[in-house]
Amino acid sequence: MGFSISVEDGQGEATITLTGELDAAAAPQFKEAIEKVAEAKPQRLILLMDQLEFMASAGLRVLIFARQKMGAGVSLYVVGSRGPVLNTLKMSGFHHSVYLQDTYSPE
Amino acid sequence: MDKLSLPAVLDSLAELRRYARDAAARAGIDADRSYQLQLAVDEIATNIISYGYKDAAPSAAIAIHGVITADALVVTLEDQAPAFDPRGRQLPDAADLARPLEERGIGGLGIYLAIQGVDRFDYRREGGRNLNIFEMRRDHGTAH
Numbered sequence: 001m002g003f004s005i006s007v008e009d010g011q012g013e014a015t016i017t018l019t020g021e022l023d024a025a026a027a028p029q030f031k032e033a034i035e036k037v038a039e040a041k042p043q044r045l046i047l048l049m050d051q052l053e054f055m056a057s058a059g060l061r062v063l064i065f066a067r068q069k070m071g072a073g074v075s076l077y078v079v080g081s082r083g084p085v086l087n088t089l090k091m092s093g094f095h096h097s098v099y100l101q102d103t104y105s106p107e
Numbered sequence: 108m109d110k111l112s113l114p115a116v117l118d119s120l121a122e123l124r125r126y127a128r129d130a131a132a133r134a135g136i137d138a139d140r141s142y143q144l145q146l147a148v149d150e151i152a153t154n155i156i157s158y159g160y161k162d163a164a165p166s167a168a169i170a171i172h173g174v175i176t177a178d179a180l181v182v183t184l185e186d187q188a189p190a191f192d193p194r195g196r197q198l199p200d201a202a203d204l205a206r207p208l209e210e211r212g213i214g215g216l217g218i219y220l221a222i223q224g225v226d227r228f229d230y231r232r233e234g235g236r237n238l239n240i241f242e243m244r245r246d247h248g249t250a251h
Contacts, residue, residue, distance in 0.1 A: 024153040025117035054124070054142075056149050057217035067208035084142040091223065092216060093204035
């Protein structure tokens, strides 16, 4: 099923949509997108994951990278993740550091 | 099931997961537990390919083999990289996992997810090969 990623820049926020299977082979694409988005210095980074079917720790490491790259003032939203992907995020303790939401709603 | 041997490259991960998914389906393992098995295989294979075979020849291979018994599905990953027992890796503990991402190290998370997700994980070194063994109970009483 592969992996695809799309990026949308908006007013002070950037949205990245992740689709398919995010494994170690796909993670560099995700990391590149984060680097690109960080240049515009958004206040909020929204990661849409409702179409993400699989995520390995390589994807989690890019989330850690995003958190560290964007700086403490930037809010990170993980939106629409479900099932085992959501479970992995929680097992790894990421709910302490990002907003996990069903649908996007700025805090 | 037939053993499947693949080039030790990250692009083989999808096929390794597919093999684990097919094996889980044949063993009557439900979707959530099948996912945990696929994740475990993916994480350990990623380690083998990225670190074990770091300086390996392009011909390096990783093989996967599934055996379905009356009680369990046993999936084995086999490689010829230097010996590495994932069970010896220091894994993140509860305090590490509660730490903000700003302060996270990145080590051990994959192996943690792999070992947590399966019913039994085992490792053996045999004849110059690493055997990483994942076992899932067949808990839904499929007829044999």
